[in-house]
Amino acid sequence: MSCNLCDSLDADVVSEIDREGRPLRSVICRACGLVRTDPMPSESRIEEYYAREYRRSYKGSPRPTARRVLRAMEVARDRHERLKPHLQGRQRVLDVGASSGEFLQVLRASGISAAGIEPNEAYSSWARDHLGLDVASTDWSRAEFPAGRFDAITLFHVLEHLADPVGALRRLAEWLTPDGLLVVEVPNVEGTCGSPRGRFHFAHLHHFNLVTLGAAGERAGLSVAWRHTSADGGNITVVLSRRAASAGTFTVTAGNHERVARLLRGHTAARHYLSPRTWLRPLTKAARHLRETAVCLRYRTAEDVARTLGAPGAGLPIDRDDRPALPAG
Numbered sequence: 001m002s003c004n005l006c007d008s009l010d011a012d013v014v015s016e017i018d019r020e021g022r023p024l025r026s027v028i029c030r031a032c033g034l035v036r037t038d039p040m041p042s043e044s045r046i047e048e049y050y051a052r053e054y055r056r057s058y059k060g061s062p063r064p065t066a067r068r069v070l071r072a073m074e075v076a077r078d079r080h081e082r083l084k085p086h087l088q089g090r091q092r093v094l095d096v097g098a099s100s101g102e103f104l105q106v107l108r109a110s111g112i113s114a115a116g117i118e119p120n121e122a123y124s125s126w127a128r129d130h131l132g133l134d135v136a137s138t139d140w141s142r143a144e145f146p147a148g149r150f151d152a153i154t155l156f157h158v159l160e161h162l163a164d165p166v167g168a169l170r171r172l173a174e175w176l177t178p179d180g181l182l183v184v185e186v187p188n189v190e191g192t193c194g195s196p197r198g199r200f201h202f203a204h205l206h207h208f209n210l211v212t213l214g215a216a217g218e219r220a221g222l223s224v225a226w227r228h229t230s231a232d233g234g235n236i237t238v239v240l241s242r243r244a245a246s247a248g249t250f251t252v253t254a255g256n257h258e259r260v261a262r263l264l265r266g267h268t269a270a271r272h273y274l275s276p277r278t279w280l281r282p283l284t285k286a287a288r289h290l291r292e293t294a295v296c297l298r299y300r301t302a303e304d305v306a307r308t309l310g311a312p313g314a315g316l317p318i319d320r321d322d323r324p325a326l327p328a329g
C-alpha cells in the first residue's frame with residue numbers, strides 16, 4: 001500500500017507491535033516521513049473494531065461521566081483560546097467528531113451557534129438531548145452538506161484515525177466557503193511526553209508531524225495559514241485555508257523522513273524511564289484527579305458540569321496554576 005500523502009511505496013518498518021504487545025506493523029514513508037499502519041486494515045475491519053471498542057468503553061457508562069465532561073471542557077476552552085483569532089467573525093462552524101459537544105458549547109458561549117457530527121450515538125444524542133446542541137449522529141464520510149456551507153470546520157483528534165486522511169480533508173474542504181478555514185489537531189509523532197511503548201495502537205492509522213500534516217492539507221487543495229505545537233509537544237494543530245490554495249501541489253521539507261525516523265529511534269524506553277518528567281507525571285495526574293473529584297462532588301452530574309462550565313463567562317473551578325501558559329495571540 002502506498003503513502004496516503006505522497007504515493008511512494010518506499011517505506012521502513014518502525015514498529016511491529018501495538019501498545020499492548022500485539023502484532024501491528026507501522027512503517028515510515030521514506031519520501032515524506034508520514035507514518036502509517038501497514039497493511040492498512042479494511043473498512044469493515046475498522047468498523048468492527050470501533051463497534052467492539054465502543055461496547056467495551058461504554059459498558060456500565062453509556063453516557064459521558066462528569067469527570068470526562070470536566071476534562072473535555074478544559075481541553076475545549078484551551079483550544080478555543082488558541083483558535084479565537086482565527087474563528088473570529090466566523091458564524092457557520094462545523095465540529096467534526098464533536099464527542100459530547102464540549103467545543104460546541106464553548107463556541108455557543110462565545111456567540112457562535114456551531115453544528116457538530118459525531119458517530120458515537122450515545123455521546124451525540126447526549127449532547128442533543130441534555131445540552132440542546134446541534135449534533136448529528138454520523139461521521140464525515142456519511143454526512144451530507146452543500147458545498148460552501150461553513151466558514152470554518154474543526155477536526156480535533158480525528159484525522160489520525162482515518163485510512164484516507166487526504167481524501168477526508170478534500171471532502172471537508174468542499175463544505176467550506178471560498179475563504180473558509182479547516183482547523184486540524186492531531187497527536188504529534190515527534191512527541192516524547194508519553195511512553196514509546198504506548199505510541200502505536202490499532203485506532204491510529206496515521207502519525208503526523210507539522211510537516212506531513214501541513215502537506216496533507218496542501219495535497220487536499222488547501223494552504224497552511226498557521227501551525228502550532230502544544231507546550232508538552234504532544235499535539236500539533238494547523239489552520240488550513242481555502243484562500244490562496246495550492247491546487248493540490250504540496251511541499252515536504254527536505255530531510256523530514258530522516259528527522260522523524262531519528263526521533264522514533266531515539267525515543268527509547270530507557271531514555272523515557274530515565275527522564276524526571278516520566279516520574280513527575282503520575283504525581284501531576286494524581287493531583288489533577290483529586291481536584292477533579294472535588295469538582296465532580298460539587299456538580300454531581302455530567303449535565304451540571306457541562307451547563308455550568310459552558311455558560312458564557314463561566315470561570316474554571318479548577319486551580320490551573322500547574323498548567324503551561326497559553327501562547328499569546
Ligand SMILES: [Zn+2]
Nearest residue numbers: 003006029032
Ligand atoms: Zn509519503
